[in-house]
Amino acid sequence: MSDSSYSSGHLFRWVWTNYLRQHTGTMAIALLFMVLEGSMLGALAYLMQPMFDQVFVEGQADMLWIVGIVLIGIFLVRAVSGVAQKVLLTRVAQKTAAHLRTDLLDHMMKQDGGFHQSHPPGYLIQRVQSDVAAVGDVWRAVITGAGRDAIGLVVLMGVAINVDPLWALLACVGIPLLVLPAAVAQRFVRDRARESRDLGATLSTRLDEVFHGIVQIKLNALEAYQSRQYRDLTKRFVNTEVRTAFGGAAIPAMVDIMSGVGFMAVILYGGSEIIAGEKTIGQFMSFFTAMGFAFDPLRRLGAMSGLWQVAASSIERLKELMDAPLLLKSPDNPIAAPAETPDIALSNVSLSYGDAQVLTDLSLTAAAGQTTALVGASGAGKSTIFNLLTRLVDPNSGEVTIGGIKTTAMAMEDLRQMFSVVTQEALLFDETLRENIVLGRTDVSDARLREVMEAAHVADFVDNLPEGLETRVGPRGSALSGGQRQRVVIARALLRDTPILLLDEATSALDAQSEQVVQDALDRLATGRTTIVIAHRLSTIRGADKIVVMDRGRAMDEGTHEELLERGGIYADLYRLQFQDGKTVSDTRPMGPKGRALLANTPSEPNLFQRLGQALFG
Numbered sequence: 001m002s003d004s005s006y007s008s009g010h011l012f013r014w015v016w017t018n019y020l021r022q023h024t025g026t027m028a029i030a031l032l033f034m035v036l037e038g039s040m041l042g043a044l045a046y047l048m049q050p051m052f053d054q055v056f057v058e059g060q061a062d063m064l065w066i067v068g069i070v071l072i073g074i075f076l077v078r079a080v081s082g083v084a085q086k087v088l089l090t091r092v093a094q095k096t097a098a099h100l101r102t103d104l105l106d107h108m109m110k111q112d113g114g115f116h117q118s119h120p121p122g123y124l125i126q127r128v129q130s131d132v133a134a135v136g137d138v139w140r141a142v143i144t145g146a147g148r149d150a151i152g153l154v155v156l157m158g159v160a161i162n163v164d165p166l167w168a169l170l171a172c173v174g175i176p177l178l179v180l181p182a183a184v185a186q187r188f189v190r191d192r193a194r195e196s197r198d199l200g201a202t203l204s205t206r207l208d209e210v211f212h213g214i215v216q217i218k219l220n221a222l223e224a225y226q227s228r229q230y231r232d233l234t235k236r237f238v239n240t241e242v243r244t245a246f247g248g249a250a251i252p253a254m255v256d257i258m259s260g261v262g263f264m265a266v267i268l269y270g271g272s273e274i275i276a277g278e279k280t281i282g283q284f285m286s287f288f289t290a291m292g293f294a295f296d297p298l299r300r301l302g303a304m305s306g307l308w309q310v311a312a313s314s315i316e317r318l319k320e321l322m323d324a325p326l327l328l329k330s331p332d333n334p335i336a337a338p339a340e341t342p343d344i345a346l347s348n349v350s351l352s353y354g355d356a357q358v359l360t361d362l363s364l365t366a367a368a369g370q371t372t373a374l375v376g377a378s379g380a381g382k383s384t385i386f387n388l389l390t391r392l393v394d395p396n397s398g399e400v401t402i403g404g405i406k407t408t409a410m411a412m413e414d415l416r417q418m419f420s421v422v423t424q425e426a427l428l429f430d431e432t433l434r435e436n437i438v439l440g441r442t443d444v445s446d447a448r449l450r451e452v453m454e455a456a457h458v459a460d461f462v463d464n465l466p467e468g469l470e471t472r473v474g475p476r477g478s479a480l481s482g483g484q485r486q487r488v489v490i491a492r493a494l495l496r497d498t499p500i501l502l503l504d505e506a507t508s509a510l511d512a513q514s515e516q517v518v519q520d521a522l523d524r525l526a527t528g529r530t531t532i533v534i535a536h537r538l539s540t541i542r543g544a545d546k547i548v549v550m551d552r553g554r555a556m557d558e559g560t561h562e563e564l565l566e567r568g569g570i571y572a573d574l575y576r577l578q579f580q581d582g583k584t585v586s587d588t589r590p591m592g593p594k595g596r597a598l599l600a601n602t603p604s605e606p607n608l609f610q611r612l613g614q615a616l617f618g
Contacts, residue, residue: 008308011315015135019099023092030092031147033085038151040078045159045290047071053282085148097136104128104321112328112393114353119321122205127321130200131314149297156294163287164279167270171262171291181254189247193313196240203233248307252300259295266291328391334411337418341499341530342403343368344389349398351384351553358384359395359553366546368403371531373541375571376550382534386502389532390419402500420493422522424505426485428477433462434469436477437491444495456491456521458484483518490521501531538575547571 006014020027051067054060105128108115116124160168210217210226217226270287273279344366351359359381366372374382387393388400391407400407407415428436437452438444449469453459461484465471477485493501503522519540535541542561549557549564549571557569564571 006316006319008312011312011319014319015096015315018103019096020092023095026088026092030085030088033081033088034147034151037078037081037085038148038153039155040074040081041152041293042155042159042290044071044074045156045286045293046162047074047286048289049163049280049282049286051282052285053280057281082148089147093136097132100135100318101128101132104132104318107322107324107326110326110328111324112326114327114393115324117353120201120205120208122203122208123201124321125208126197126201126204127317130204131197131318134314135311135318146301149300153294153297153301156290156297159290160287160294163283163290164270167266167287168291170265170269181250185247185250185254187309189244190309190313192240192244192247193310194316196237196244197313197317199233199237199240203230203237206230206233244310248310255295255298259298262295263291328394328412330411330413331409334414335405335409337410337414338403338405338499340403341368341528342418344372344500344530344532345399345401346385346388347399347401349388349395349400351381351388351393351395357553359388362398362553362555364548364555364558366530366532368530369528370545371526371533371541371543373533373535373544373547374550375535375538375541375547375574376556379552380550381553382550383504385532386421386504386534389500389502390416390421418498419500419502420496420498420525421502421504422486422489422493422525423503426477426482426489428473428480428485428488430472430475432467432470432472433458433465433488436473436488437495439492441495448495452491452494455494455524456487457517458487458491460517461487486518487521490518490525494525499529501526501529503531503533503535505534505536538571538578 047067047070050063055063055067108119108124108128157168160171206226206229210230217223266287270279270284274281274284346362346364349359349362350357362381362385364372364385374385376382384393388395389402389407391412394408402410402415402418434449437449437458450459453462462468471479473479473485473488477488480488503526533541533544538561541547544561546558547561547564548555549569551570557564557567557571559567565575
């Protein structure tokens with residue numbers, strides 16, 4: 001969320017080059033209709049002189065029908081032209097907004113994990129939805145109104161100058177005085193509009209947090225607190241919107257004041273000429289009709305400058321996101337992914353997020369076709385390994401290889417096609433059960449779908465759903481239980497049939513009965529695949545081919561379940577904590593040799609009591 005600022009000209013060129021230029025033909029046709037619509041006001045003003053002088057003053061009754069027919073023609077052409085150009089430009093504006101929204105979403109989905117950590121979902125939703133919609137709506141209003149009003153203003157000023165150039169000059173005497181105040185007002189509007197957009201993003205983020213955490217909010221009686229926080233943000237948002245409206249209204253208000261000054265000058269000077277017989281009533285009515293019509297589009301153009309600043313603040317935010325660099329890209333000449341079930345290796349990998357060191361000189365391997373489990377306290381770096389394997393992030397140093405090929409040497413799509421991931425939070429979309437399993441694939445037969453559903457135990461409950469496979473599962477799968485959602489994700493993974501399986505606490509949130517069913521499905525899924533499991537519940541990984549014990553971003557020990565228990569250390573202590581009647585038991589046996597070697601080079605951190613002693617007694 002940068003604070004950089006772009007000039008209005010730069011933003012306009014960006015929108016024109018990337019989105020509007022492809023609609024040049026449609027906009028040219030709309031421009032022709034704008035000319036017709038705008039020029040009709042000039043024709044009406046021009047008609048005032050013969051109508052007053054020849055019909056009303058000289059009494060030429062035969063001119064009444066001619067004037068009447070011409071008036072009908074003027075308003076008919078103006079009406080048809082107005083509808084045509086509005087439809088055409090609305091089409092352009094909506095297509096431009098849709099193109100921009102799609103490009104923005106595509107670009108954000110290509111960003112790495114660090115980008116999404118620094119840009120909350122509410123902020124990004126505000127950009128994709130509200131800002132793009134604001135750009136589309138304001139852009140349509142600006143190009144529709146500004147084009148029509150600018151052309152009408154030119155034609156009307158031409159009529160006024162034709163009647164008397166000096167009168168026209170006197171009418172515009174106050175316009176130069178608007179330049180500086182208008183510039184100040186435009187900057188004010190843009191700054192307030194930018195502030196308003198940021199507050200809108202904050203409000204969206206707050207709502208996202210409230211609705212996703214509604215259960216915890218209720219359980220902790222936080223409704224009043226959350227309501228107060230949201231009310232305070234809303235109050236700031238309302239105040240900013242009011243200030244933006246004030247700035248936007250100031251420009252047309254200044255136009256009104258200057259228009260009054262101009263009209264007064266014309267009446268004083270022109271009125272004396274009419275009294276002296278130097279000008280006719282028809283000329284005066286033609287001039288004042290033209291100038292009356294002219295100051296109205298001038299006023300709207302002044303208001304549109306404020307509207308443009310609102311749009312500019314949104315475009316500015318959108319461009320900041322589009323300019324955000326892609327830190328993770330596929331290589332120019334990628335190497336093909338391994339065809340067989342691969343092994344996995346991390347060699348001397350270090351990674352930090354800002355100042356926080358996550359992994360330190362980490363080396364580990366996972367044999368092809370076997371199950372490797374990662375255990376350790378929260379924050380040990382286990383989930384980060386998954387992010388490295390799938391290139392959601394790249395290491396600061398070291399190498400990650402799959403089947404002997406560096407992950408950075410493969411195309412991103414090819415790399416990620418090698419993985420199936422089952423996590424604690426099963427991600428389902430608000431679509432049918434069938435769509436949540438096949439995920440857009442059209443080559444899946446009913447027989448194959450039934451096969452994976454039976455293997456994942458989805459078939460156990462699908463027939464009980466109201467519409468079977470065609471039942472919509474609700475937002476985030478809310479129509480299904482936790483165990484059912486996990487089984488759907490496992491069916492999805494079975495259908496993908498990838499060589500590598502990543503399991504992250506896949507059964508930790510389930511009850512005992514659901515866990516047994518899901519664990520059975522996971523065991524089937526892992527067969528013949530290179531599988532890496534993250535688990536805090538050690539009962540789920542006792543049968544792993546290898547268990548890697550992690551602590552503070554390092555691999556402290558590794559081996560089978562029996563070997564680690566025999567050697568003692570962190571794993572043995574964790575195991576006894578979970579399985580000896582819930583009692584905390586210290587491990588008096590020595591740590592494994594790998595753990596001793598790494599721990600000797602790892603700076604120790606004070607425990608809780610040591611930190612309290614330092615805080616209290618210095």
